[in-house]
Amino acid sequence: xxxxxxPYDPKRRYLIGVSGGRDSVALLHLLLEAGCKRLIxxxxxxxxxxxxxxxxAAFVERLAKRHGLEMVTGRADVTAIAKKKRISIETAARxxxxxxxxxxxxxxxxxxxxxxxxxxxxxxxxLFNLFRGAGAAGLGAMRPETRRKINGVELLILRPLLGxxxxxxxxxxxxxxxxFREDATNAGTxxxxxxxxxxxIPALEKWFGREIRKSVWRTAEILTAENDWLAGMIPAPACExxxxxxxxxxxxRQRRVIHAWLKLMKAPDAGFDEIESVRSLLPESAxxxxxxxxxxxxxxxxxxxxxxxxxx
Amino acid sequence: xxxxxxPYDPKRRYLIGVSGGRDSVALLHLLLEAGCKRLIxxxxxxxxxxxxxxxxAAFVERLAKRHGLEMVTGRADVTAIAKKKRISIETAARxxxxxxxxxxxxxxxxxxxxxxxxxxxxxxxxLFNLFRGAGAAGLGAMRPETRRKINGVELLILRPLLGxxxxxxxxxxxxxxxxFREDATNAGTxxxxxxxxxxxIPALEKWFGREIRKSVWRTAEILTAENDWLAGMIPAPACExxxxxxxxxxxxRQRRVIHAWLKLMKAPDAGFDEIESVRSLLPESAxxxxxxxxxxxxxxxxxxxxxxxxxx
Numbered sequence: 001x002x003x004x005x006x007p008y009d010p011k012r013r014y015l016i017g018v019s020g021g022r023d024s025v026a027l028l029h030l031l032l033e034a035g036c037k038r039l040i041x042x043x044x045x046x047x048x049x050x051x052x053x054x055x056x057a058a059f060v061e062r063l064a065k066r067h068g069l070e071m072v073t074g075r076a077d078v079t080a081i082a083k084k085k086r087i088s089i090e091t092a093a094r095x096x097x098x099x100x101x102x103x104x105x106x107x108x109x110x111x112x113x114x115x116x117x118x119x120x121x122x123x124x125x126x127l128f129n130l131f132r133g134a135g136a137a138g139l140g141a142m143r144p145e146t147r148r149k150i151n152g153v154e155l156l157i158l159r160p161l162l163g164x165x166x167x168x169x170x171x172x173x174x175x176x177x178x179x180f181r182e183d184a185t186n187a188g189t190x191x192x193x194x195x196x197x198x199x200x201i202p203a204l205e206k207w208f209g210r211e212i213r214k215s216v217w218r219t220a221e222i223l224t225a226e227n228d229w230l231a232g233m234i235p236a237p238a239c240e241x242x243x244x245x246x247x248x249x250x251x252x253r254q255r256r257v258i259h260a261w262l263k264l265m266k267a268p269d270a271g272f273d274e275i276e277s278v279r280s281l282l283p284e285s286a287x288x289x290x291x292x293x294x295x296x297x298x299x300x301x302x303x304x305x306x307x308x309x310x311x312x
Numbered sequence: 313x314x315x316x317x318x319p320y321d322p323k324r325r326y327l328i329g330v331s332g333g334r335d336s337v338a339l340l341h342l343l344l345e346a347g348c349k350r351l352i353x354x355x356x357x358x359x360x361x362x363x364x365x366x367x368x369a370a371f372v373e374r375l376a377k378r379h380g381l382e383m384v385t386g387r388a389d390v391t392a393i394a395k396k397k398r399i400s401i402e403t404a405a406r407x408x409x410x411x412x413x414x415x416x417x418x419x420x421x422x423x424x425x426x427x428x429x430x431x432x433x434x435x436x437x438x439l440f441n442l443f444r445g446a447g448a449a450g451l452g453a454m455r456p457e458t459r460r461k462i463n464g465v466e467l468l469i470l471r472p473l474l475g476x477x478x479x480x481x482x483x484x485x486x487x488x489x490x491x492f493r494e495d496a497t498n499a500g501t502x503x504x505x506x507x508x509x510x511x512x513i514p515a516l517e518k519w520f521g522r523e524i525r526k527s528v529w530r531t532a533e534i535l536t537a538e539n540d541w542l543a544g545m546i547p548a549p550a551c552e553x554x555x556x557x558x559x560x561x562x563x564x565r566q567r568r569v570i571h572a573w574l575k576l577m578k579a580p581d582a583g584f585d586e587i588e589s590v591r592s593l594l595p596e597s598a599x600x601x602x603x604x605x606x607x608x609x610x611x612x613x614x615x616x617x618x619x620x621x622x623x624x
Contacts, residue, residue, distance in 0.1 A: 130442075131520045133527030192519075200519055207504070207512055208443045215445030218584045223535070225564035226542060232562065250544065252537035272530045 001168050003030060003160050010035035014158075015105060016114040017042050017097070018063070020056040020181035023116040025063070026169045027161055029178060031114065032067060040108055041071040044100045046078045046093055049183070056181045072108070074100040090193065102150035111155055117142055118161040118169060123213050124196050126220040133271075141220040143228075165213075230256060237261040241306040246282055254279055265308045268295040281306055313480050315342060315472050322347035326470075327417060328426040329354050329409070330375070332368040332493035335428035337375070338481045339473055341490060343426065344379060352420055353383040356412045358390045358405055361495070368493045384420070386412040402505065414462035423467055429454055430473040430481060435525050436508045438532040445583075451539075453532040477525075542568060549573040553618040558594055566591055577620040580607040593618055 008014070016031065018024040018041050031039060041064040045057045057073055064071035076099075082092035105111050122142055129139045144162045148155050161169070173180065204212050230252070237260040246254050258278045262270035277291045281301040290300045290309075298309045320326070328343065330336040330353050343351060353376040357369045369385055376383035388411075394404035417423050434454055441451045456474045460467050473481070485492065516524050542564070549572040558566050570590045574582035589603045593613040602612045602621075610621045 130531055131516060131524045131527055133523060133530060139531065195519060200516070203515060204443060204512070207507060211445060212443045215443055218445060219442055219451065222564070222567065222584065225562065225567065226538065229562040229564040230538060230542070250537065250541040252534070252541040255534065255537065272534065 001030075001164050001172055003164055005030065005034040005036075005160060008034070008036070008158070008160075010037070012036075012112070013038040013040065013108075013110045014112050014114055015040045015042050015101065015108065015110050017044075017101065017116070018060050019043065020060045020063075021116075021183070022173050022178075022180040023118055023121075023161065023166075023169055025178055025180040026172055027114060027116040028063070028067075029176065030160075037068075039067075039069050039114075040104070040110060041069050042074070042101060042104050042113075043071070044074045044076060044097050046076060046096065048078055048089070048093070052181075052183075059179075059181050070108075072104045074104070076100065098148075098150050102153040102155060105153050105155055111153070112158065113155055114158050114160070116161055117159045118164050118166060119217050120166040120197070120213065122162055122220050123216045124193065124201065126216055127200070128193070128196055139220070139223060139227075141224045143224060234260055237264045239264070239307065241278075243282060243301060243304045243306060246306075251279075254282070262293075265297070267293055267297055267308075269293075278306065313342075313476050313484055315476055317342065317346040317348075317472060320346070320348070320470070320472075322349070324348075324424070325350040325352065325420075325422045326424050326426055327352050327354050327413065327420065327422050329356075329413065329428070330372050331355065332372045332375075333428075333495070334485050334490075334492040335430055335433075335473065335478075335481055337490055337492040338484055339426060339428040340375070340379075341488065342472075349380075351379075351381050351426075352416070352422060353381050354386070354413060354416050354425075355383065356386045356388060356409050358388060358408065359392075360390055360401070360405070364493075364495075371491075371493050382420075384416045386416070388412065410460075410462050414465040414467060417465050417467055423465070424470065425467055426470050426472070428473055429471045430476050430478060431529055432478040432509070432525065434474055434532050435528045436505065436513065438528055439512070440505070440508055451532070451535055453536045455536060455540075546572055549576045551576070551619065553590075555594060555613060555616045555618060558618075563591075566594070574605075577609070579605055579609055579620075581605070590618065 014031070014036060016024070016028060016039050018028055020043070028039070028041070041060060043057055043060040045053050047053055049056070061071055061073065076096035078089060078093045078096055081087075081096060082089045085092065087095075101113055105113065126139055126141050129141075142159055142162060144159050146157050146159075148157055201213070233253070234256045237257065241257065241261055246257065249257065255275050258275045259270055262274060262278070267274060274293055277293065278299045280286060281289065281291060281299060286301070289302065290298050292298055293308075296310055299306055300309055326343070326348060328336070328340060328351050330340055332355070340351070340353070353372060355369055355372040357365050359365055361368070373383055373385065388408035390401060390405045390408055393399075393408060394401045397404065399407075413425055417425065438451055438453050441453075454471055454474060456471050458469050458471075460469055513525065546565070546568045549569065553569065553573055558569065561569065567587050570587045571582055574586060574590070579586060586605055589605065590611045592598060593601065593603060593611060598613070601614065602610050604610055608622055611618055612621055
């Protein structure tokens with residue numbers, strides 16, 4: 001397996017998310033092999049698999065104990081959260097997980113978190129976001145190192161397996177005769193995710209050949225880096241947009257500036273359609289000086305500025 | 313149908329590619345309706361459908377005649393070209409088509425070409441390139457207006473239907489009771505293209521819902537604009553690359569600069585792997601000062617420069 005853990009000082013403390021599935025068990029062992037002894041094992045029981053969920057938690061607890069590692073277990077009724085917030089199970093599970101990681105980071109005073117996402121996860125996430133419509137600011141592929149602020153906690157998330165394929169992890173697990181919990185991964189509990197893994201990608205491979213995973217992975221890698229580059233070129237937005245300045249920009253830059261502005265203005269949606277709506281105010285020949293946005297907001301052009309109004 | 317032909321002066325001469333299929337027949341009628349009278353109908357017989365190919369050509373000839381339009385017919389044995397050049401039928405067909413358009417543009421002294429690609433074509437092309445691995449410089453989505461130099465001829469290619477869906481074209485064709493040649497589109501003769509249209513996208517729609525086409529279309533639109541923006545930021549490459557300058561750049565910019573340099577150096581491949589190979593020379597800690605590239609080329613780092621060597 002091509003995985004380089006040398007950048008990470010083994011004497012430091014790290015959080016690691018462990019579902020009990022093969023990926024996180026493999027990552028835990030790799031970190032132990034690399035000499036990391038002060039790992040804090042974080043396990044969230046999602047309440048999604050009934051009795052099996054509790055058995056997953058018990059398995060991870062034994063694993064942590066055997067290696068003399070600290071362990072934090074959290075519980076979240078993801079189905080109930082999804083229902084209450086009217087979001088998908090997938091979104092609710094992810095939010096619950098990150099809430100849990102942030103709370104644990106705060107409690108343990110440890111801000112670096114290892115996660116076991118691998119190359120196949122990257123491919124699945126990329127296609128998932130592409131088909132569902134990921135919006136205007138990138139296809140949200142994962143990064144090997146990323147900083148993320150959650151509930152006021154600044155987390156550094158490390159994903160050293162992001163270039164490693166599931167088959168390589170399987171081979172490692174088999175060679176080391178490691179135990180793990182089948183289907184304990186969170187992705188496995190999400191129907192559309194499962195379908196992506198077990199139906200959609202295999203069907204695409206049948207049609208296009210085995211290389212499609214690599215093609216998609218490479219594209220995700222290229223676009224993620226380009227997204228970071230572009231994001232770094234967009235200054236913090238002001239409350240008003242200058243029409244003259246926007247007109248001088250390439251379309252892609254206009255879109256990103258407007259996206260940042262919509263976020264600043266707390267527009268409930270800041271997707272492609274909303275951005276294009278605001279862009280329609282730019283041409284000299286624009287028919288309207290006002291466009292409606294979700295949440296009773298309007299973007300209005302007046303005196304060479306675009307600003308936000310609210311109320312009907 | 314949302315299509316704006318007002319930017320195009322109807323008094324000017326234009327080439328238009330007409331296969332005889334519904335898309336190009338619809339575009340021809342839309343241009344005629346918009347008052348364009350000096351259209352030059354360009355039809356390439358691909359020799360891919362036997363007798364039907366000749367019937368397509370005859371159909372387009374009658375159509376041109378009925379509207380009093382100039383017509384140029386070309387012939388290319390695409391299967392033979394593909395075999396000889398060892399390229400796919402799809403690539404051979406595209407090359408033959410553009411060679412034909414370029415030759416016609418030169419012969420008729422007319423450099424603007426209308427093509428009937430529509431929103432579904434855009435989605436299919438995007439997915440096709442994604443799954444096949446489109447390389448480092450964008451996913452090659454089509455643009456509504458693009459300049460392209462072919463065999464020394466600078467063509468301006470216009471695709472006014474790029475935002476129009478196949479179903480909308482079908483409805484227009486039905487409402488106007490237009491005749492067209494079933495399956496005359498070039499895409500229809502390419503097995504993997506056909507499969508994309510008739511199996512893969514319908515399967516994805518079944519899994520993800522009807523919106524996937526729109527999601528992919530939007531992504532193609534966003535990424536195309538971002539690609540243009542980024543391409544505009546890369547200066548013309550020199551024969552040597554400065555290691556210090558490259559190191560200061562974001563990864564995505566390094567990749568584009570190296571891509572342009574590989575092209576300048578006539579490297580036979582300038583894909584992701586070759587680019588990453590050259591990038592591996594950049595770190596202070598780089599193990600090697602030389603990497604092999606296809607075509608007996610080597611990129612070598614010496615005295616803070618990267619340059620190309622050839623020969624074994």
